[in-house]
Amino acid sequence: MSSLSVYHVSSPDLPNKVLTHFDDIAATLAEQGIRFDRWQAATRIAPGASQEEVISAYQEQIDRLMTERGYLTVDVLSLNHEHPQKAELRASFLDEHRHDEDEVRFFVAGRGLFNLHIDDYVYAVLCERNDLISVPAGTAHWFDMGEQPNLVAIRMFNNPQGWKASLTGDTIASRFPRLDD
Template sequence: MAEIRIRNTNERISGEENVKAFLENQEVLYEHWNANKLPTELQNKFVLSDEEKSQILSTFDEEIRDLATRRGYRTWDIVALSDATPNIEELLKKFEQVHTHTEDEVRAIAAGKGIFIIKGTDDVGYFDVELEAGDVISVPEHKPHFFTLMENRQIVAVRLFIETEGWIAHPFADASFNK
């Protein structure tokens, strides 16, 4: 289950309903899928063949299509990151910059862990959403954020897009942000 840490106060929010309510107030969609549907051999595999990626998409096809229909997403794919990913440090440097998009940034975590750092309302400031297998999040367009790996540095996620060429990041300079 996802857990939230508010950076200004170090307050932690846990429990599916509490997380969902907090994120809803911040205009962020949060849902949970059954990660145990994924075949056991793929639940801890972070270097995937195209066939294995297709198998993951097939496993979650019903959930993906339901979310896509409700939110207008037209295409989806799989991203798999770990220390075995070529140029992982360069990729993380690119990811770990606050930015916005002209469409939602959506991740459905199939395996591993990841974290979204999101700029909330003025009274909240930045907060971390720590995600694990089964967590689904959609950060709305124009909301400053970034995504990165957690300490285990392993993740497999379904990404959904409205634009068929995928999203483009727009840097967001913010003096109030501190890592």
């Protein structure tokens, strides 16, 4: 089940609020400029589907969002617990960073934890199957796919080369719960 835990930066062990109802999560994130939505596939997606099959199942929603927001490219990230570089990939997202463009992820399968550092709060968004999150450019955040990742996510970019992360240098991410905690 998707959830949103909102923490004050001074209390990483105790959230101020925890939300599990979609409308509450979406409304709370919208107040911070974060898009949270749900999509359904037009066709059934078989385990192990190719990038083309995954994109095809969501083509209408992808086209609409790409037109609306000016995204230029789309791809599919697929990771599981057998991936030989799972630890390195996880580590690359765990430090707080920013991007010069939006970070858009739609979870076709599996889950991941986006932590958004906005002013004096951290918004920990557990995204699961059918969840779309769009983190605006410049928003400080980190992402955890867990020690044993299992996710298939559609990604959209403004830059055809994909996004580049700029580390903030803040160690805040190390103080907050991880996906497997």
